[in-house]
Amino acid sequence: MSFGKxxxxxxxxPMSDINMTPLIDVMLVLxxxxxxxxPLLAPSLRLDLPQAESATxxxxxxxxxxxIDAGGTLYWGExxxxxxxxxxxxxxxxxxxxxxxxxxxxxxxxxxxxxxxLIALVQQAGLTxxxxxxxxxxxxx
Numbered sequence: 001m002s003f004g005k006x007x008x009x010x011x012x013x014p015m016s017d018i019n020m021t022p023l024i025d026v027m028l029v030l031x032x033x034x035x036x037x038x039p040l041l042a043p044s045l046r047l048d049l050p051q052a053e054s055a056t057x058x059x060x061x062x063x064x065x066x067x068i069d070a071g072g073t074l075y076w077g078e079x080x081x082x083x084x085x086x087x088x089x090x091x092x093x094x095x096x097x098x099x100x101x102x103x104x105x106x107x108x109x110x111x112x113x114x115x116x117x118l119i120a121l122v123q124q125a126g127l128t129x130x131x132x133x134x135x136x137x138x139x140x141x
Contacts, residue, residue: 063101064093065133068118070109083121090125101129 066086067075074086081089093100102122106115122130 062097062099063103063131065103065105066118066122067105068107068110068114070107072110072114074118083117087121087125090121090127094126098126099129100127101131102127103131103133105133 065075065077069075073080074083075081076086076089090102104115104118104122106118119130
C-alpha cells in the first residue's frame, strides 16, 4: 500500500507573507507597559494650583521647585522637608548659583502669610528669581 509524498507541490519557494501575530503581541505588551508606567512619571505631589492667565514661561536651565501643600508642608521638589532644613538647602543652593530660579508651587488653600514666609526664606538665601506656578484656566467652549 503506497501513501505517496508528504510534501505539498511548490513548497520549495520561500514564504513572502509577514506573520503579523508576533508583532501585534509585542505592541500590546508595550502598550500595557506604558499604561502602567505613565501615572508613575507624573509628579506625585498633588496641589490645587490657582488658575491664572500667565505670560509664556521662559526656558530656565537652572531652577529648583519649592512647593507648599494645603496642610503647610514644605517640599523641595517632591521631598518634604522641615523649614530649617529647607533654609539650609536654599542657602547652599544660593551660594553655588546666585542666578538659580525658584519655581514656587502653592496650593490654593494655603494662607498668603505662609507663602510670604517661604518667599522670605528664599530671599534670605540670596535667591532673587522667584516664579509662581499656576494652572491655565479652562478654555472657553
